[in-house]
Amino acid sequence: MSTVHIAASPDQVAPALLMPGDPLRARFIADNFLTEVSQFNQVRNMLGYTGNYKGQRVSVMGSGMGMPSMGIYAHELFTQFRVERIIRVGSCGAYTRSLQLFDLLLADDAWSESSFAQAYSGAEGPLTHPSPTLNQAIKNSAEQLQRPLISGRIHSTDVFYRQQSEIFRELHRRHGCLAVEMEAYALFHIAAELNKEAACLLTVSDCLETGAAATSQQREAAFTGMIEVALNAL
Ligand SMILES: O=P(O)(O)O[C@H]1O[C@H](CO)[C@@H](O)[C@H]1O
């Protein structure tokens, strides 16, 4: 049955789903990687598609930016649409010079100052964790496709623009965060609470130490390495 945010029936959505923040990246994935594609959502332009990848039925849908938006879609997909596995395919800002533009980073866990987990289910603590099974599948996929993959802790933040622009160095030093994005902490928590699986694979789009940055067009359509690794893992 449709929800107020997703106008589809459960059988239009596959149990395995890729989730970029950007709905236009979702459309790019559907247009360029899937066959026999049908669109299942356009509410609020949060585009969602189902198609085939190498004979496997898979869906792709945008999450929007930030944990409140991710929280709505992940919760509805897991509870109303029988989705079992979500791999977030996002962009991130590197906190360390050891990560370069377009490097692939797999989240081992997500550290956050967010109150999302507390508000969602009363959980305390700054860390949430992905599915170990899904993370292993992503590592195997990257190895099979010969794509270098770094794994480590990420920072999931509620705040893209900060007055204290240098604080990332402290977050790296004190908490071991390699890069920042804005949704994984909530996704991991929701999946764990609902006995579902989630992972987060990222492409470096910004290097905070050097100021290097991908263009908005590259963020929409140049993350093909990450997309292949994630689709192959599902
Ligand atoms: O590129 P996406 O997947 O949207 O991810 C990152 O980019 C957005 C900020 O520009 C936030 O959503 C952040 O998590």
Ligand SMILES: O=c1cc[nH]c(=O)[nH]1
């Ligand atoms: O959240 C994000 C995503 C990409 N780049 C950043 O600097 N922050």
